[in-house]
Amino acid sequence: MLASLRGRSRPTANSVLGIVFVGLLGLWLLKNLLVMHDAGRAYDFFNVFLIGLTTGSVYALVALGYTLVYGILQLINFAHGDVFALSGLVASTFIVSVFGLDENSAAIVIIGGLFATFVIALVFGALVNSTIEFVAYRRLRSAPRLAVLITAVGMSFIVQNISLAIYDVNFRSVPPLISAQSVFEFRGVHYEWDALFVLLVTAPVLVLLTWLVKSTRQGKAMRATSQDPEAAAIMGIDVNRTISFTFVLAGALAGIGAVLFLVEFNIRYDTGFQLGLIAFTAAVLGGIGNLTGAVLGAILIGLIQAFNEGLSWYAPGPDWTRSIVFGILIAILVFRPEGLLGERTAEGA
Numbered sequence: 001m002l003a004s005l006r007g008r009s010r011p012t013a014n015s016v017l018g019i020v021f022v023g024l025l026g027l028w029l030l031k032n033l034l035v036m037h038d039a040g041r042a043y044d045f046f047n048v049f050l051i052g053l054t055t056g057s058v059y060a061l062v063a064l065g066y067t068l069v070y071g072i073l074q075l076i077n078f079a080h081g082d083v084f085a086l087s088g089l090v091a092s093t094f095i096v097s098v099f100g101l102d103e104n105s106a107a108i109v110i111i112g113g114l115f116a117t118f119v120i121a122l123v124f125g126a127l128v129n130s131t132i133e134f135v136a137y138r139r140l141r142s143a144p145r146l147a148v149l150i151t152a153v154g155m156s157f158i159v160q161n162i163s164l165a166i167y168d169v170n171f172r173s174v175p176p177l178i179s180a181q182s183v184f185e186f187r188g189v190h191y192e193w194d195a196l197f198v199l200l201v202t203a204p205v206l207v208l209l210t211w212l213v214k215s216t217r218q219g220k221a222m223r224a225t226s227q228d229p230e231a232a233a234i235m236g237i238d239v240n241r242t243i244s245f246t247f248v249l250a251g252a253l254a255g256i257g258a259v260l261f262l263v264e265f266n267i268r269y270d271t272g273f274q275l276g277l278i279a280f281t282a283a284v285l286g287g288i289g290n291l292t293g294a295v296l297g298a299i300l301i302g303l304i305q306a307f308n309e310g311l312s313w314y315a316p317g318p319d320w321t322r323s324i325v326f327g328i329l330i331a332i333l334v335f336r337p338e339g340l341l342g343e344r345t346a347e348g349a
Contacts, residue, residue, distance in 0.1 A: 017335065032311045043188025048310035049303065054195040056302020057202040058264070061257030062279035063286070063294040064209065065129075065250035071289035072226045072246045073141075078152040079132055081276015082159035083251055087125040088258030088267040089163055091117050092172040095262075102175040110177050114259070118201075121255035128159070129251025130244055138240070156273065163269035173266035198260050205256060209249075210291060222246055226289075274322070278305075281329040287339030296340060301325060 033045045062084055069077045095101050099113040136155050140148045178194035213219040224232040225242045233239050261267060261275070278301060286297025305325070309318045316324065332339060 028314065029307065029311075032307075032313045032315070035313045036311075041188075044310070046189045048306050050189075050191050050195065051310065052303035052306030053299065054198050054264070054302070055306060056282075056299035057198050058257050058261050059275070059279050059282050059302055060295045060298035061202060061205065061253045061260070062275060063283040063298045064206075064291060065253045066276075066280050066283040067286075067288050067291060067294040068246050068250045068253075070283070072222055072243060073137070074145075075137065075148055076152060076280065077129075077132075077137075077155075077247075077250070078276070078280075079155035079159050080129070080250060080254060081272035081274075081279065082156050082163065083125055083128050083132070083272065084254040084258050084261075084276060085267060085269060085272025086128065086159055086163045087121045087251075087255040088262045088271070089167045089172055089269070090124050091121040091255075091259045091262055092174055092267065094120055095174045095177075096172075101177055103177065105177075114177065114263075118256060118259050121259045122252045123255070125251035125253075125255030125258070126248040127251070129247045129254065132159075133244060133247040138243075156276075160269055160273060163272075167269060169268065171266040171268045172262075174262055178263060194264060198264060201256065201260055205253070206295060209253070212249075213291060218242070218245060278322075278325055281325050281332075284329060284339055285332050287341040290339065290341045293339055293341035301328075304328070 033042065036042050036045050062081065065080045065084075066077065069075055069080070094117050095113065099116070101110055101113045105113070132155050136151050137148065140151055176194070178197045180192045180194055182190040183193055183196050184191055213222060221232070221237045221242045222245070224235065224237055225239050229239050232242075258267070261271075279298065282297035282301040283294045284297070285300060286293030286295065288294070305321050308315055308321055308324055
């Protein structure tokens with residue numbers, strides 16, 4: 001027993017490397033804060049932090065879609081990001097061309113139009129995602145994983161090219177429907193209403209999703225199917241319906257995230273491919289298959305992106321953001337493939 005305790009207390013090389021990396025990152029952030037403080041701009045550091053928090057909230061909705069599908073099928077649905085982009089493009093059509101919303105519209109009209117757009121994007125994303133599952137993935141559940149992986153990549157390109165054919169290569173954006181005025185301002189640190197709007201929508205969605213998965217009958221069916229589909233079927237759970245519901249849920253999250261992204265930024269046919277890879281990295285970082293881990297990973301990736309692009313002291317800058325994100329993905333897969341909150345399995349994933 002004493003030998004076991006001694007062995008357990010001995011840090012591994014991976015944990016030492018992780019501690020060193022986190023320590024260096026913390027020192028870099030502290031140095032940037034001190035540099036900004038000396039220049040009389042310490043508030044910029046905290047403004048960048050708030051930007052990262054907002055961006056990470058959008059990433060969280062997309063990352064949850066990846067982690068839901070992976071948790072139940074052990075499948076990386078690479079088309080998920082493209083469903084996100086197509087849902088955002090459809091949402092832009094409704095906001096601009098159907099509802100005719102702009103910054104001069106009455107507040108009640110903007111609220112009603114945005115609510116209707118959320119519902120439309122949610123339903124559209126759910127329909128597209130469930131159709132992909134029915135057409136492409138259902139027949140491959142017993143196929144080798146390589147076949148499923150290739151199919152997922154193929155569906156990604158199909159959805160992306162559908163978006164390109166309908167909406168061409170131009171970015172789509174919407175008028176500034178949410179005010180950019182500050183919610184609060186304290187010694188130079190400020191937070192705008194449009195950024196707060198993202199958090200006000202994201203937080204209840206995350207709480208509702210957690211409740212659905214952990215406390216409802218359908219959520220219990222999802223967790224049972226994730227653990228052992230055959231045993232779940234023997235116990236009377238409709239596995240096909242449960243898997244389809246998971247894809248519907250993931251598509252709905254993509255639709256909601258797409259509208260939030262559209263309100264803050266602009267979107268085009270390949271936005272989902274790039275953002276999807278970032279969200280996938282966030283899901284892996286937190287522990288793919290773990291809902292809390294997906295949110296944590298997304299927030300961390302959002303903060304890393306914001307600090308890299310918003311700080312000045314030895315920050316690589318926006319041209320290096322994707323390289324840094326995918327470098328983190330590679331490091332996680334090499335040193336801790338189960339992620340921050342995931343559990344190590346026999347496959348090491």
